[in-house]
Amino acid sequence: MATTHEIVILGAHHGGVNVAHYLLRHIIPPLSKLTPSVSYHLTIVAPNTDFYWNVATPRHLVSEDLIPGKDVWFSITDAFARYDQKSFKFIQGKAMTVNPTTRTVTVTKSSNQTEDLVYSTLVIATGSSYASPLWQINEKDGLTKAEISRVREALKTAKTVLISGGGAVGVETAGEIGSYYPKKNITLLSGTTRLLIRLSAYNSAKAESKLRILGVKTLHNLRVSSVRKNEDGSTTLGFSDGSSRPVDVFIDATGPRPNSTFLPTSWIDPRGHVIVDPLTLRTKTAGVYAVGDVANYCDGGIISTGNGIAPVCTSIGIDIAKAAGKEIPFKQKYYKGIGETQFVPTGPSGGVGQIFGWWIPSWMVWLIKSRSFFLSMARPAVEGGNVIKP
Numbered sequence: 001m002a003t004t005h006e007i008v009i010l011g012a013h014h015g016g017v018n019v020a021h022y023l024l025r026h027i028i029p030p031l032s033k034l035t036p037s038v039s040y041h042l043t044i045v046a047p048n049t050d051f052y053w054n055v056a057t058p059r060h061l062v063s064e065d066l067i068p069g070k071d072v073w074f075s076i077t078d079a080f081a082r083y084d085q086k087s088f089k090f091i092q093g094k095a096m097t098v099n100p101t102t103r104t105v106t107v108t109k110s111s112n113q114t115e116d117l118v119y120s121t122l123v124i125a126t127g128s129s130y131a132s133p134l135w136q137i138n139e140k141d142g143l144t145k146a147e148i149s150r151v152r153e154a155l156k157t158a159k160t161v162l163i164s165g166g167g168a169v170g171v172e173t174a175g176e177i178g179s180y181y182p183k184k185n186i187t188l189l190s191g192t193t194r195l196l197i198r199l200s201a202y203n204s205a206k207a208e209s210k211l212r213i214l215g216v217k218t219l220h221n222l223r224v225s226s227v228r229k230n231e232d233g234s235t236t237l238g239f240s241d242g243s244s245r246p247v248d249v250f251i252d253a254t255g256p257r258p259n260s261t262f263l264p265t266s267w268i269d270p271r272g273h274v275i276v277d278p279l280t281l282r283t284k285t286a287g288v289y290a291v292g293d294v295a296n297y298c299d300g301g302i303i304s305t306g307n308g309i310a311p312v313c314t315s316i317g318i319d320i321a322k323a324a325g326k327e328i329p330f331k332q333k334y335y336k337g338i339g340e341t342q343f344v345p346t347g348p349s350g351g352v353g354q355i356f357g358w359w360i361p362s363w364m365v366w367l368i369k370s371r372s373f374f375l376s377m378a379r380p381a382v383e384g385g386n387v388i389k390p
Contacts, residue, residue, distance in 0.1 A: 004039045005320065008105055008119040010095045011259075012046030012076050013054075013137070014305045014381060015292030016125035020044055021384030022309055024083050027317040030329045034321060043089045043117060044076075045107050048141040051076050051382035055302060056373035057135055058172040059348075061148055062155065062180045071375055073145075074382045091115070095126070095262050100285055110140070121316055124263070124274050124290040128256030128300070135169055138259060151251065154233070158248035159185060162237060164224045165253030166190030166197075168344045171207055173253055175346035178214030186216045187247075191223045191254070196352070198299075198342055203352040203359065210346040210362075224252070258294045269296050279334040281312040282319075289316060302374075302381075303338055309387055311335045345370035 007023060009016045020042060028040045053072040060067040077090055093109035105117045129138045133147045155161065161177060161184055163170050174188045188195075188211065194204040195218065208218045226238035227250065235250040258272040267283060269275050273296035276283055281291055291312045292298055292305040310333040317330040338356065343365050345351035350362030351370050380386055 002037055002039055004041055005120045006118060007040065007042045007121040007123070007316070008117055009042065009044045009123040009125060010046075010105065011125035011127055011292070011294075012044050012048060012051065012090075013125070013127050013292070014302050015127070015294075015308070016044060016046065016123070017051060017076065017079070017382055018306065018309045018384065018387050019123055019125060019291055019313060020080070020088075022313040022387040022390075023316065024080075024088065025384065025387065026390040027313050027330070028087070031317060031320055034326050034329060035324050038324070039087075041087050041089070043091060045091045045093055045095055045105070045117070046076070047092065047094050047110070047139050048137040049076055049090075049092055050074060050137075050141045051079070052137055052141060052144060053375070053378035053381065054135055054137075056375060056378070057148075058169070058176045058345075059373055061134065061151060061173065062176045063152065066176075066180070067373070067375065069145075072378060073141075074379060076382065079382045079384070091117075097262055098122070098264060100264055100288070103287070120287060121320065122288045123312065123316070124260075124288070124294055125292050126259035126294045128258050128293045130169075130253070130255035130257075132252040134251070135253070136256065151249065154249045155181065155184075160247045161186045161249045161251065162189070162247040163187070163251045163253055164189045164191070165255075166192060166195040166218075166220075167253070168196065168198075168342060170253035171195055171211065172345050172351075173251060174211055174216045175214060175351070176348075178211060178216045179347035179349075182215055184215070186214075188216055188218045189222050189224065190218060190220045193220055196342075196344060198340065199344070199352065199354055200357075200359065203344075203354060207344060207346055207352045210351070214347055224250075224254075227252075256293065256300065260294055271296075273298075279311065280315045280332065281308055281335060282315050287319070297335060297337075299337070301338075301342070303341070306386060307338070308335050310390070343369040345373070 051074045093107040097106045133144045223240040228236045234246045236246045238244045274290035278297045291308045293300045298304045314333045321328045340357040343353040351365035353365045
């Protein structure tokens, strides 16, 4: 009698989408030949029906002319139309709970109906949440699109802009707004002693200097403690030092926090990340895996997420073959980190960055990221162009 092996992937962004493509192309076909009595089926569960190239948000947020929506938004179902639809399913919804005893995921679908999915293999790729929906889709994609449009319109007439968050997202956004709107009063809160704490102190100081040239004022050791919307459309902000002030546009770039609250507490570490083997991305629970910035191996970047695709997928293939008592047709691939590597544009002309901890000049940051925010990688990211080869 034929049996079905159900692979459930939670999340449809950089990690979830590419795990699905890799499994459908490189893992499931040889497994199907190896175990002809088993039917393999893959289900993606995610609240978004569109894939968002959020890497480009800082520039896309400033103006549709700089980066049009068609270059950053792509249909997920269209990207998977090439596969046999009998072996693939997309469910628009969010995972609410996971029961490891019964191997079920309870999903609340877009229709507000709930469904229990039984899994044989579970891949957690739910990513992280920011305080603002601008940077990541954690609800329906329409919420992110609407917020981008709202902020973009508000920037046109705003005189004062305050950005909270001194990481890459905050710095890049400040640089893009300062470059496009040079006459606006722009303030960036680092929240700590310096900007870009993942980079060297030299790069932090360099980023602040570049932003200063664009008219961006940086304040350190100051955080937003309260937010109040005013009738005139402005926002009154309260700060950690007890002061307050109104601004025309407030952009919250703080975060991210892993989307893992629906998981068993034994699966996650004190910071909320799913605990995985740092080389193979297996969890301690058989048949459960995690990839991307919800997992504790990842540094939060798309490169780190991408470098985890082959390891997690080969782990899945090997484990399924082992459980079936078959000869393993896959070679285990291992995750390799990229060290202290980050590229942070401070506007369209360049930025700061380092590779494996080594400083790189502004022109190289422009060449790598600042000139286009990796737009050439956007469509391949959703269509599986990054995992054509195993």
